[in-house]
Amino acid sequence: MSKIKISVIPGDGIGQEVVPETLKVLDTLAEIHGGVSFQYETHPWSCEYYLEHGIMMPTDGMARLHQTDAIYLGAVGNPKLVPDHVSLWGLLIKIRRECEQVINIRPAQYIEGVTSPLAEPNNFDFIVVRENSEGEYSEVGGRIHSGEDAIAIQNAVFTRKATERTIRYAFELAQKRKGRVTSATKSNGIVHSMPFWDEVFQEVANTYPEIETESNHIDALAAFFVSKPQHFDVVVASNLFGDILTDLGAAIMGSIGIAPAANINLNGKYPSMFEPVHGSAPDIIGKGIANPIGQLWTAKMMLDHLGFEELGSMLFRAIKETIGEGIKTRDLGGSANMKEVIDHIIGKLRLYSK
Numbered sequence: 001m002s003k004i005k006i007s008v009i010p011g012d013g014i015g016q017e018v019v020p021e022t023l024k025v026l027d028t029l030a031e032i033h034g035g036v037s038f039q040y041e042t043h044p045w046s047c048e049y050y051l052e053h054g055i056m057m058p059t060d061g062m063a064r065l066h067q068t069d070a071i072y073l074g075a076v077g078n079p080k081l082v083p084d085h086v087s088l089w090g091l092l093i094k095i096r097r098e099c100e101q102v103i104n105i106r107p108a109q110y111i112e113g114v115t116s117p118l119a120e121p122n123n124f125d126f127i128v129v130r131e132n133s134e135g136e137y138s139e140v141g142g143r144i145h146s147g148e149d150a151i152a153i154q155n156a157v158f159t160r161k162a163t164e165r166t167i168r169y170a171f172e173l174a175q176k177r178k179g180r181v182t183s184a185t186k187s188n189g190i191v192h193s194m195p196f197w198d199e200v201f202q203e204v205a206n207t208y209p210e211i212e213t214e215s216n217h218i219d220a221l222a223a224f225f226v227s228k229p230q231h232f233d234v235v236v237a238s239n240l241f242g243d244i245l246t247d248l249g250a251a252i253m254g255s256i257g258i259a260p261a262a263n264i265n266l267n268g269k270y271p272s273m274f275e276p277v278h279g280s281a282p283d284i285i286g287k288g289i290a291n292p293i294g295q296l297w298t299a300k301m302m303l304d305h306l307g308f309e310e311l312g313s314m315l316f317r318a319i320k321e322t323i324g325e326g327i328k329t330r331d332l333g334g335s336a337n338m339k340e341v342i343d344h345i346i347g348k349l350r351l352y353s354k
């Protein structure tokens, strides 16, 4: 029996609702497999934890995460309790940075049965590879002066190392897919970092002659996500551009409640972290209507990453069939609650294994 240790951080808001429910699905999959058990170490790190302890996670928290095979996170942030910059720098971004999760992978694809706001969503299927360690999310900057003279400064930091490894990751991924990489840029002379990004993109592209490449300005690219999403295969983007593009990717799928993500550690020193694209959804806390699919699809990405691709595929099949049968939460136009979706998926998994 192989034992997989997973750090579980439900976090805030609907994270606390969907994460425990989706662990039931993971347990069902482990049961079906028969040769694996998932051992959870669950941490209450959240804004409520902060109010009690004055920190988002204990000082030995990071060391505890390092001892596990993967981190499974719901969402962080409850601005009514703690300002976002405190909770996010203290937990979410802290883990991404200190566990060196330098790449963020975010798939978006047409799912049958989900009503996309696009007139013709026609089976689009792309993955955004987002730089996850620096860029516009640098730690350089701050405020000077106050009152009428106040200035806020944010210095974007683009290192060759991080830019190159992100772009290279995108090319490697495209080799296993349809063979096209689109770079999200803004190189029309306004932003200093982007001509540099383009240069590195071109250098890497030269080493993958079989991959088709293109660069789109971020503003035009956002529009193309709506007008021709089928065109894209792998899209590579800086931290902030990738953040914005992936909420858009979620929206054209039909709901941010279904979009998954993985924060990948490439050097094998620390665990990767799996968390959906959506946040803590303060407006629907406690109603039982949160869509668990984003978290579940994220769990599929974690299973694939851990080498349980068969379980990952089984889970994805159950997700798609459940949606196809109309067992959907309200954000997808259905009337099921979160638990009904989970129960239906578990029922399907049990059927497959018979």
Ligand code: NAD
Pocket (backbone or CB within 6 Å): 014, 074, 075, 076, 077, 078, 079, 084, 092, 256, 257, 258, 275, 276, 277, 278, 279, 280, 281, 282, 283, 284, 289, 290, 291, 292, 294, 331
């Ligand atoms: P959000 O993603 O939490 O919510 C945006 C909208 O989508 C809301 O109307 C919400 O109800 C809806 N929504 C989100 N997930 C849903 C789901 N699973 N099912 C149904 N509806 C869903 O974004 P926001 O309101 O901008 O942010 C709220 C808080 O979450 C903030 O503190 C923000 O910083 C934080 N946040 C955290 C993460 C993360 O931890 N990965 C990501 C995004 C936002």
Ligand code: IPM
Pocket (backbone or CB within 6 Å): 077, 088, 092, 243, 277, 279
């Ligand atoms: C996401 C979120 C985070 C990000 C926030 C909460 C810091 O929006 O994971 O998409 O911008 O990376």
Ligand code: MN
Pocket (backbone or CB within 6 Å): 243, 244, 247, 277
């Ligand atoms: Mn985001």
